[in-house]
Amino acid sequence: NPYAGLVSHLRASWLSGKTRPMEYRMAQLEALGHFLDEKKQEILEATAADMGKPPFEVELSELLLCKNELHETLNNLSHWMKDEKVDRPLATQLDSAFIRKEPYGVVLIVAPWNYPIYLILGPLIGAIAAGNCVVIKPSEVSKNTERLVVEALPRYLDKDCFAVVTGGVQETTRLLENKFDYIFYTGSPSVGRIVMTAAAKHLTPVTLELGGKNPCYVSDTCDVSNVARRVVWGRFFNAGQTCIAPDYLLCTVEMQEKLMPALREAITEFFGSNPKESPDFGRIVGDKEFQRIRALLCSGRVAIGGQTDEAERYIAPTVLVEVQPSDPIMQEEIFGPILPIIVVANMDEAIDFINSRDRPLAIYAFSSNDKVVNQVLEQTSSGGFCGNDTLMHVTLTSLPFGGIGNSGLGMYHGKFTFDTFSHHRGCLKRGMGWESLNAPRYPPYSQKKFKIVKATSKVTRKADCTLL
Amino acid sequence: NPYAGLVSHLRASWLSGKTRPMEYRMAQLEALGRFLDEKKQEILEATAADMGKPSFEAYFTEILLCKNELNITLNNLCHWMKDEYVDKNLVMQLDSAFIRKEPYGVVLIIAPWNCPINLVLAPLIGAIAAGNCVVIKPSEVSKNTERLFAEMLSCYLDNDCFAVVTGGVQEITRLLENKFDYIFYTGSPSVGRMVMTAAAKHLTPVMLELGGKNPCYVSDTCDVSNVARRVVWGRFFNAGQTCIAPDYLLCTVEMQEKLMPALREAITEFFGSNPKESPDFGRIVGDKEFQRIRALLCSGRVAIGGQTDEAERYIAPTVLADVLPSDPAMQEEIFGPILPIIVVANMDEAIDFINARPQPLAIYAFSSDSKVVNQVLERTSSGSFCGNDTLMHVMLTSLPFGGIGNSGQGKYHGKFTFDTFSHHRGCLHRNMGLETLNGLRYPPYTQQKLGLLTATFEVKRRSTCTLL
Numbered sequence: 019n020p021y022a023g024l025v026s027h028l029r030a031s032w033l034s035g036k037t038r039p040m041e042y043r044m045a046q047l048e049a050l051g052h053f054l055d056e057k058k059q060e061i062l063e064a065t066a067a068d069m070g071k072p073p074f075e076v077e078l079s080e081l082l083l084c085k086n087e088l089h090e091t092l093n094n095l096s097h098w099m100k101d102e103k104v105d106r107p108l109a110t111q112l113d114s115a116f117i118r119k120e121p122y123g124v125v126l127i128v129a130p131w132n133y134p135i136y137l138i139l140g141p142l143i144g145a146i147a148a149g150n151c152v153v154i155k156p157s158e159v160s161k162n163t164e165r166l167v168v169e170a171l172p173r174y175l176d177k178d179c180f181a182v183v184t185g186g187v188q189e190t191t192r193l194l195e196n197k198f199d200y201i202f203y204t205g206s207p208s209v210g211r212i213v214m215t216a217a218a219k220h221l222t223p224v225t226l227e228l229g230g231k232n233p234c235y236v237s238d239t240c241d242v243s244n245v246a247r248r249v250v251w252g253r254f255f256n257a258g259q260t261c262i263a264p265d266y267l268l269c270t271v272e273m274q275e276k277l278m279p280a281l282r283e284a285i286t287e288f289f290g291s292n293p294k295e296s297p298d299f300g301r302i303v304g305d306k307e308f309q310r311i312r313a314l315l316c317s318g319r320v321a322i323g324g325q326t327d328e329a330e331r332y333i334a335p336t337v338l339v340e341v342q343p344s345d346p347i348m349q350e351e352i353f354g355p356i357l358p359i360i361v362v363a364n365m366d367e368a369i370d371f372i373n374s375r376d377r378p379l380a381i382y383a384f385s386s387n388d389k390v391v392n393q394v395l396e397q398t399s400s401g402g403f404c405g406n407d408t409l410m411h412v413t414l415t416s417l418p419f420g421g422i423g424n425s426g427l428g429m430y431h432g433k434f435t436f437d438t439f440s441h442h443r444g445c446l447k448r449g450m451g452w453e454s455l456n457a458p459r460y461p462p463y464s465q466k467k468f469k470i471v472k473a474t475s476k477v478t479r480k481a482d483c484t485l486l
Numbered sequence: 487n488p489y490a491g492l493v494s495h496l497r498a499s500w501l502s503g504k505t506r507p508m509e510y511r512m513a514q515l516e517a518l519g520r521f522l523d524e525k526k527q528e529i530l531e532a533t534a535a536d537m538g539k540p541s542f543e544a545y546f547t548e549i550l551l552c553k554n555e556l557n558i559t560l561n562n563l564c565h566w567m568k569d570e571y572v573d574k575n576l577v578m579q580l581d582s583a584f585i586r587k588e589p590y591g592v593v594l595i596i597a598p599w600n601c602p603i604n605l606v607l608a609p610l611i612g613a614i615a616a617g618n619c620v621v622i623k624p625s626e627v628s629k630n631t632e633r634l635f636a637e638m639l640s641c642y643l644d645n646d647c648f649a650v651v652t653g654g655v656q657e658i659t660r661l662l663e664n665k666f667d668y669i670f671y672t673g674s675p676s677v678g679r680m681v682m683t684a685a686a687k688h689l690t691p692v693m694l695e696l697g698g699k700n701p702c703y704v705s706d707t708c709d710v711s712n713v714a715r716r717v718v719w720g721r722f723f724n725a726g727q728t729c730i731a732p733d734y735l736l737c738t739v740e741m742q743e744k745l746m747p748a749l750r751e752a753i754t755e756f757f758g759s760n761p762k763e764s765p766d767f768g769r770i771v772g773d774k775e776f777q778r779i780r781a782l783l784c785s786g787r788v789a790i791g792g793q794t795d796e797a798e799r800y801i802a803p804t805v806l807a808d809v810l811p812s813d814p815a816m817q818e819e820i821f822g823p824i825l826p827i828i829v830v831a832n833m834d835e836a837i838d839f840i841n842a843r844p845q846p847l848a849i850y851a852f853s854s855d856s857k858v859v860n861q862v863l864e865r866t867s868s869g870s871f872c873g874n875d876t877l878m879h880v881m882l883t884s885l886p887f888g889g890i891g892n893s894g895q896g897k898y899h900g901k902f903t904f905d906t907f908s909h910h911r912g913c914l915h916r917n918m919g920l921e922t923l924n925g926l927r928y929p930p931y932t933q934q935k936l937g938l939l940t941a942t943f944e945v946k947r948r949s950t951c952t953l954l
Contacts, residue, residue: 033841035865074931078939086945093948104884115882120867122890199891211686218682221675221696223895226689244921251928288929298929373501386918395913397503399588405915407924413943414583416572417912422590423667427691429910442897444870444885445863446878450854453712456875460719461756461766463542471546475881477554480561 070301121149123199131160144435225428234264237385246280252408257300311354317345538769589617591667599628612903693896702732705853714748720876725768779822785813845891
């Protein structure tokens with residue numbers, strides 16, 4: 019296996035204990051901070067070359083969000099690493115009982131192309147903080163960022179413990195034949211299945227950050243222009259290539275009528291009358307993806323946009339109406355700058371529509387009426403949820419980020435990443451003496467002994483409390 | 487598929503929302519409590535018939551420990567179910583940000599035969615508490631307990647939402663073809679691989695409680711008779727059929743010499759001079775398992791015990807000396823009343839021996855010198871750890887219980903079970919108004935907007951703190 023040597027080299031470093039001390043982990047994390055600062059220009063250029071990502075979007079979603087994860091981790095690592103002492107029953111009152119956070123060992127991070135820096139560094143920060151050695155596999159689709167990561171990142175990190183490997187499907191398949199102690203995969207559900215199946219051979223735990231069609235319900239009571247701006251922002255950020263972008267809109271025919279001019283106005287406000295000339299609107303990452311998304315335009319009727327330019331891999335910010343559930347655009351995650359609108363009679367129908375489909379990474383609900391937002395939240399299931407906005411919930415490092423069902427398993431961001439990459443080892447340290455306390459549990463068994471065992475280890479039922 | 491109807495019936499109940507209200511969950515849990523109280527005699531009889539489990543042991547591990555899990559859950563469920571409000575950044579001060587605990591849906595629990603009530607009920611309690619519908623698959627090896635579940639559990643639990651299925655390997659394979667929303671499996675690593683592979687097809691998250699060889703290191707400085715009693719208790723409890731039993735002992739030749747008479751004395755103290763006549767020593771669950779364990783007796787030299795009786799499936803409490811790493815008893819998890827002793831030169835050699843093998847479910851270290859215990863803890867990796875005792879750490883519902891590597895993935899007991907069976911949904915509920923605050927993030931992008939946005943979003947690096 020072409021990667022066996024690399025993996026065993028990292029495993030040897032892991033077994034040497036090099037990554038365990040807090041000072042080591044902090045130093046590696048600080049180095050990641052230097053990478054983000056010193057290579058900022060290269061990151062801006064690479065992501066611009068890969069998908070025309072506007073520098074503002076790179077600063078916000080690739081640099082600032084990474085810096086936040088880094089600072090959150092550096093600020094709190096010593097606290098997160100501490101043993102967590104736990105409650106003890108009477109039988110173990112004299113003992114030391116705690117949860118120790120330990121690294122898994124050699125972990126693998128497989129990243130996608132749409133936020134190529136953030137979706138490597140986000141998990142990587144937690145993996146390093148937790149004390150692991152890491153193999154990083156950036157996406158070959160975002161070629162320029164892949165090259166940047168392969169050439170520059172190893173210069174900042176300890177080569178004994180962290181490595182970058184490149185390649186496509188073949189290489190990833192061979193890589194997955196090796197035994198890793200944790201695998202973190204961000205990408206599509208179909209490849210997610212392949213990753214989990216490969217992981218199963220080695221009983222390797224996984225986190226899968228996948229995708230789906232994120233519904234966006236707009237109720238009849240709302241501020242139409244605010245909604246339009248927030249939806250347009252979320253849908254067309256990074257030219258729609260965002261796993262948590264609102265994928266399709268659900269509203270009544272009356273709301274659709276009000277929304278259309280507001281959407282048109284927001285698009286013009288953001289990108290001008292010809293978005294192709296706007297420096298603030300991205301491009302599709304590759305020809306294959308461009309053709310896939312362009313083919314979806316035949317769904318329903320183009321109400322706004324619809325223009326494309328193959329040479330530039332440009333697809334205009336587009337809104338489709340009269341879309342049927344059976345249309346092409348409703349059969350797959352769009353991952354492009356097209357927003358289909360599906361008309362429903364009311365909120366209940368919207369909820370049923372959502373619930374009859376795979377559980378998505380995110381659900382959005384817009385309403386001035388809190389009860390409506392709460393009902394959508396309560397009667398649906400998704401990775402995450404945001405009321406009255408799009409995308410914003412993932413900017414909070416204190417909220418767990420992850421999918422459910424087809425949209426994934428596991429969660430991360432902030433401390434959740436550290437916890438994801440840590441094994442929580444339950445520890446009990448007892449005294450060598452005090453043997454008389456143990457006698458009741460030993461044979462020969464008797465009723466009297468059992469009474470004592472019961473009294474010292476039972477958990478009693480407390481009086482009821484009410485759900486506040 | 488023979489189970490498709492059952493699974494879709496439970497899914498319909500799940501979608502009806504029946505299991506969501508706290509009162510419903512509490513009622514089902516209270517019913518489980520009544521099952522344990524009213525069927526106590528049947529439980530004692532079934533486990534006695536299945537593996538000669540002494541009633542003290544059955545009462546302790548199958549009833550008392552389950553009652554503890556039940557009471558911890560009933561006492562705290564309303565608290566665990568509450569939304570967890572999280573820290574917010576400057577931008578979201580006026581918003582509501584919280585983690586909502588939601589059920590996965592229809593979950594599957596596959597239980598083994600050795601602790602057949604506990605290893606169904608402990609995960610089941612958390613699954614119900616978290617609001618799921620559950621398919622329960624008890625082990626066909628513990629036939630009497632299987633029948634007890636199949637006939638009686640339905641009298642206590644809501645049959646729309648909870649079902650027991652029976653059968654062997656064929657039936658499990660067909661059952662696993664269905665889509666579940668979570669699978670909790672306790673059993674062997676080889677079947678664990680199969681379960682995870684089947685789960686991967688549906689992207690179903692799994693928890694695997696597997697096994698391994700749990701090493702028990704005894705240092706030269708210890709109270710030999712206390713150590714002997716604690717080790718004998720842990721090894722021969724349930725006739726050795728315990729996933730966290732000390733599987734083999736590591737010590738110097740001098741310590742072996744001191745331990746041997748102490749082990750002999752403890753065995754006699756517990757089970758009398760003829761353990762076959764003791765009511766406090768169990769039997770092997772089946773003929774196949776009996777033959778497998780008996781075959782391991784040819785390893786090294788029988789120092790204590792070694793007698794067997796095929797008709798009764800009795801294997802005497804046995805200690806083997808002069809065991810080599812290549813012997814049969816060291817090739818597989820023993821899961822029987824045999825304790826091999828492997829001689830090592832010192833603690834370092836013991837640690838190397840442990841680390842050269844798959845990570846076990848538990849590691850035990852005995853020493854009057856706490857530094858020695860700490861060193862073994864620090865330089866090894868295992869599901870959990872107990873210093874100066876065996877088995878006791880799993881009595882604390884406040885400690886996470888689970889494996890790592892070959893011994894499993896995921897953790898449970900107490901609140902950890904509730905969390906295992908819950909999806910942690912990150913939720914943000916923003917205001918419909920206050921749109922000016924959002925203006926900073928919209929195109930057209932400018933440096934000024936970026937500067938202001940960064941100021942409101944960023945997590946600053948704090949000055950360093952020392953690890954106390």
